[in-house]
Amino acid sequence: MxxxxxxxxxxxxxxxxxxxxxxGKIINKKEAIFRKASVIIIDIEKMFNYLCKKRLLDKYQDYMLDDRMDLATFLKNNNIDEKVYREWNAKELSLGDTKSTSNGDVKSKGISGFVRDGNGxxxxxxxxxxxxxxxxxxxxxxxxxxxxxxxxxxxxxxxxxxxxxxxxxxxxxxxxxxxxxxxxxxxxxxxxxxxxxxxxxxxxxxxxxxxxxxxxxxxxxxxxxxxxxxxxxxxxxxxxxxxxxxxxxxxxxxxxxxxxxxxxxxxxxxxxxxxxxxxxxxxxxxxxxxxxxxxxxxxxxxxxxxxxxxxxxxxxxxxxxxxxxxxxxxxxxxxxxxxxxxxxxxxxxxxxxxxxxxxxxxxxxxxxxxxxxxxxxxxxxx
Incomplete structure (x- = not known):
């Protein structure tokens, strides 16, 4: 008391x-889908498990090595629609106004994540x-x-x-x-x-x-x-x-x-x-x-x-x-x-x-x- x-x-x-x-976590651009007004952040472990079941790991490896391809394009190319990736514990966060930079792609360095507890x-x-x-x-x-x-x-x-x-x-x-x-x-x-x-x-x-x-x-x-x-x-x-x-x-x-x-x-x-x-x-x-x-x-x-x-x-x-x-x-x-x-x-x-x-x-x-x-x-x- x-x-x-x-x-x-x-x-x-x-x-x-x-x-x-x-x-301390950096959300890589390969882990997120950038839309006009929002960002969808994917649980990579859940996505990886899905790709294993569908035998898409070779294509995923090629995607990870290709700096020109973003996650949305990879999913589309492999016929993975929104209904599927929404089940990967996806979080959709509002996106602030973005502008182009002199250094190229604004998403190139990923997203610095906010501190979260053990349950996210x-x-x-x-x-x-x-x-x-x-x-x-x-x-x-x-x-x-x-x-x-x-x-x-x-x-x-x-x-x-x-x-x-x-x-x-x-x-x-x-x-x-x-x-x-x-x-x-x-x-x-x-x-x-x-x-x-x-x-x-x-x-x-x-x-x-x-x-x-x-x-x-x-x-x-x-x-x-x-x-x-x-x-x-x-x-x-x-x-x-x-x-x-x-x-x-x-x-x-x-x-x-x-x-x-x-x-x-x-x-x-x-x-x-x-x-x-x-x-x-x-x-x-x-x-x-x-x-x-x-x-x-x-x-x-x-x-x-x-x-x-x-x-x-x-x-x-x-x-x-x-x-x-x-x-x-x-x-x-x-x-x-x-x-x-x-x-x-x-x-x-x-x-x-x-x-x-x-x-x-x-x-x-x-x-x-x-x-x-x-x-x-x-x-x-x-």
Whole structure:
């Protein structure tokens, strides 16, 4: 039975743009039938069993070696109609608007699948939700405590690396700095340690161990879609990439819960909602929205947050909350110049990143990963 020091909140996020959380599976174009407005994903094991029974494995092998032939053509050539392949545990997902690319066939790299459980059901892992909220809580603390020293730690990391660090050195140093910042902000001496062996940096002293986030409720396949990645530049030019992702559609509710153990941390409804508002209000998007106003969506709801993969570098970092705009732009562009050296990241000293991650769905342009806090229940105390 839960006791009074545990407070549980029921949360609802509404997706404003498609949300993608990768499950590590790539759905090959040979495993899917692309239609004008949908994609049918085939259970390969069931299809293979059927082909064995019909003695079509030689033809299937030829098909797999032929890059010019798609699955729909293979099925048609072998007189396998829709009634048959619908029995192969086929899932039909809505297809976002597609565009041709300079790199050829947009389906050439397959589809990055959304995370699913062992029974194939879609859900958002609690680790992904907590990771988003942890970044928000970190950023909100920095905004409220401008003299906390985080900016100095980030600056020192950059100075120590010099002007042209190797990518691996940058990633290692930045991670070490972020770990140091999180120790400063969230670690406490939570347990008695008469022998002095429990160092503050140990994970056991992380106060956010008391900030527990559940997996989301299951999400129906009817609320899923396939979206193509589109990079939008400041001048409005779009780079459509041959990358597809299985996503939660815009307008879908993601339900999950947060349980706060007040013996470790003191977050409550008011402070969590305030943190979400503070983080977005001082984010990259609000600071550069004028530059992107006419070429990419801008969300005006202050309780906006970005969840999952493909949402952009800026949504996963605390750089913009840590510095004034000019310094944040310079700092971000310096990091991106190491990670992606073939692209200009700060040509006019005004904006960085200079590309936003979008997609099209039903004739509308959306930001990847954008969500709005829709409901936040009062705690239930036991």
């Amino acid at each position: 839960m006791t009074s020091f545990l407070k549980e909140y029921n949360i609802e996020l509404k997706t404003v743009g498609p949300v993608f959380i990768g499950g 059901r879609v859900y958002v892992p609690g680790s992904s939700l907590k990771g988003m909220l942890r970044t928000i809580l970190t950023g909100a603390y920095i905004i409220k405590n401008t003299g906390c020293g985080v900016a100095k730690k980030l600056d020192y990391c950059k100075q120590k690396l010099g002007n042209r660090p190797y990518k691996s050195n940058l990633e290692k140093a930045y991670k070490a700095t972020m770990d140091d910042i999180e120790v400063q902000l969230f670690h406490k001496n939570l347990f008695s340690d008469p022998e002095g062996k429990n160092k503050l940096e140990n994970k056991i002293n992380d106060s956010l161990r008391g900030f527990m986030v559940s997996d989301s409720e299951y999400i129906s396949d009817e609320d899923m879609c396939i979206c193509q990645k589109v990079d939008v530049r400041l001048d409005g030019k779009e780079n459509t990439l041959p990358l597809y992702r299985e996503c939660i559609k815009p307008g879908v509710t993601i339900r999950f819960s947060i349980t706060v153990d007040s013996t470790f941390c003191d977050y409550d409804k008011k402070s969590i909602i305030e943190a979400i508002g503070l983080f977005y209000n001082d984010s990259y998007w609000t600071k550069v929205s004028k530059q992107f106003k006419n070429v990419a969506p801008v969300i005006n709801d202050r309780y906006t947050c970005f969840l999952g993969g493909g949402a952009g570098f800026e949504s996963k970092t605390i750089i913009y909350p840590s510095f004034d705009r000019s310094k944040a732009v310079d700092f971000t562009s310096d990091i991106l110049s190491v990670l992606f050296p073939d692209v200009s990241h700060n040509a006019d000293k005004e904006v960085s990143p200079r590309v936003v991650k979008c997609t099209y769905y039903k004739n509308n342009k959306y930001l990847f990963g954008a969500c709005i806090l829709d409901k936040f229940s009062d705690p239930e105390e036991f």
